[in-house]
Amino acid sequence: MATANIKDVKRRIKSVENTMQITKAMELVATSKLRSAKERAVASQPYFNTLYETMCEIQSDRGFKSIYTKKEFLKTVLVVVLAGDRGLAGGFNHNVLKLAEEKIKSLEKDGRTVKVFPIGKKAVEYFEKRKYEIYNKEYQISENLTMSRAISLSEKVISGFRNGIYDKVELVYTTFVSTLVQNAMSVTVLPIESNDLKDLDDTKDNSTSKDKVKKSALTLYEPSAEEVFDGLIPKYISGLLFCSIVDSYASEQAARRTAMESASDNASEMIDSLSLLYNRARQAQITQELNEIVAGQMGNN
Amino acid sequence: MKPFKLKIVTPEKIFFDGEAEQITIRTTEGDIGILANHIKYVCNIVAGPLKIKDSRGEREAALSEGILKVSDEGATVLASAVEWADEIDLERAERAKKKAEDILSDKSRADEFGRAEIKLKRALARLSVGQRQR
Numbered sequence: 001m002a003t004a005n006i007k008d009v010k011r012r013i014k015s016v017e018n019t020m021q022i023t024k025a026m027e028l029v030a031t032s033k034l035r036s037a038k039e040r041a042v043a044s045q046p047y048f049n050t051l052y053e054t055m056c057e058i059q060s061d062r063g064f065k066s067i068y069t070k071k072e073f074l075k076t077v078l079v080v081v082l083a084g085d086r087g088l089a090g091g092f093n094h095n096v097l098k099l100a101e102e103k104i105k106s107l108e109k110d111g112r113t114v115k116v117f118p119i120g121k122k123a124v125e126y127f128e129k130r131k132y133e134i135y136n137k138e139y140q141i142s143e144n145l146t147m148s149r150a151i152s153l154s155e156k157v158i159s160g161f162r163n164g165i166y167d168k169v170e171l172v173y174t175t176f177v178s179t180l181v182q183n184a185m186s187v188t189v190l191p192i193e194s195n196d197l198k199d200l201d202d203t204k205d206n207s208t209s210k211d212k213v214k215k216s217a218l219t220l221y222e223p224s225a226e227e228v229f230d231g232l233i234p235k236y237i238s239g240l241l242f243c244s245i246v247d248s249y250a251s252e253q254a255a256r257r258t259a260m261e262s263a264s265d266n267a268s269e270m271i272d273s274l275s276l277l278y279n280r281a282r283q284a285q286i287t288q289e290l291n292e293i294v295a296g297q298m299g300n301n
Numbered sequence: 302m303k304p305f306k307l308k309i310v311t312p313e314k315i316f317f318d319g320e321a322e323q324i325t326i327r328t329t330e331g332d333i334g335i336l337a338n339h340i341k342y343v344c345n346i347v348a349g350p351l352k353i354k355d356s357r358g359e360r361e362a363a364l365s366e367g368i369l370k371v372s373d374e375g376a377t378v379l380a381s382a383v384e385w386a387d388e389i390d391l392e393r394a395e396r397a398k399k400k401a402e403d404i405l406s407d408k409s410r411a412d413e414f415g416r417a418e419i420k421l422k423r424a425l426a427r428l429s430v431g432q433r434q435r
Contacts, residue, residue, distance in 0.1 A: 040313075043312075043313055043314050043315075044312045044313070046310050046315055047310045047311060047312045047379055048312070050310060050370070050377055050379055051368075051379055054343065054368065054370055054379075058343070147311075147312045147313055147381060147382070148381075148382070150312075151381055152416065155415075155416055159412075159415070218340075218341055219341040219342065219343055219372075220340055220341065220342045220343070221342075221343050221344065222328065222329075222330055222342070222343075222344040223329065223330060223344075227329075227345070228343055228344060228345055228368070231329075231345035231368070232345075232368060235367065235368070235379070235381070238381070239312060242312055
């Protein structure tokens with residue numbers, strides 16, 4: 001019995017070691033991907049900030065109406081959900097998908113029709129399985145989405161809005177707070193609320209943009225402020241989507257890194273306790289063998 | 302000529318951050334030139350060539366659509382993509398042009414016309430700038 005036990009324990013140690021190798025490798029891959037994702041997120045900031053500032057300036061200049069700011073009775077809502085392509089990332093996919101589902105449920109309770117625009121393989125699978133109305137499932141791959149793909153994505157979102165297929169766009173994604181903390185959250189993308197812009201501006205601790213807003217009354221817009229504004233919106237939205245995609249991607253990698261780190265820790269703990277078990281069993285076997293020899297010897301005498 | 306601050310920003314990087322004496326850029330209203338001490342000005346730009354003149358001479362780049370903003374601090378160009386003339390991948394632009402033209406000649410894909418038109422303009426801008434360079 002003792003020998004079989006030793007073999008079993010040895011086999012288990014081997015298999016845990018193999019698993020640990022995989023989790024270690026995944027941890028390292030996630031770490032390096034996280035670094036490049038963070039770099040991309042930082043590189044996209046200046047573009048987005050300038051766009052945002054310009055938009056606030058125009059908006060604060062004159063309170064005009066644009067098709068992107070209209071606010072009628074909202075019937076159909078498009079929910080854009082950003083998730084990952086793969087699992088093994090702790091609660092990353094689960095959290096964002098749960099939040100999205102809650103959001104959809106509460107919108108449906110208010111009597112709105114909801115269409116889902118899932119991005120990332122996990123999101124597509126999740127909503128397909130649960131038979132939600134899917135607006136578009138072309139974006140199965142959220143990994144390494146380039147700016148040009150983000151632009152075509154946002155063009156699709158905007159054209160549906162302009163054609164009146166839906167009159168509100170919500171985005172559910174995961175924002176990267178730190179390597180250990182990622183929060184699932186939802187934001188309204190369209191229509192743009194004029195109050196939103198200024199409120200956001202207040203919360204952003206950006207004192208310079210406030211000063212600029214006051215000075216901008218003398219700015220010349222060509223052909224007109226309205227047209228510049230309408231031309232700006234698609235860029236703003238694609239910028240927003242691009243930033244959230246990069247953000248969500250960084251969160252995924254961070255979540256995977258943490259998950260894999262604790263998996264590796266657990267594996268090494270398990271190996272420790274298994275080796276203890278193994279050594280004990282080995283010791284027991286040796287003791288038993290010794291006993292047998294000694295007993296045999298004594299019988300001979 | 303008096304220089305002014307110029308910044309060209311894309312979502313992927315800051316393409317240009319320095320001083321220029323004159324830039325020529327294509328807007329929805331036609332080509333315009335910006336010199337130092339320009340009044341505050343904001344307009345939409347369309348895909349086209351961008352000429353930047355500084356003390357060392359003139360350089361050309363292909364610009365995708367975006368916005369131009371001139372303030373007291375200088376000029377800022379925001380565009381979805383920019384390349385210097387010698388960085389342009391002519392083959393890729395040629396392919397993009399062909400693809401966009403195919404869509405535009407196919408009446409059953411009318412809902413894609415808007416996007417195809419933008420892509421065609423981008424490709425044409427790259428081709429014209431790139432070919433002039435060679």
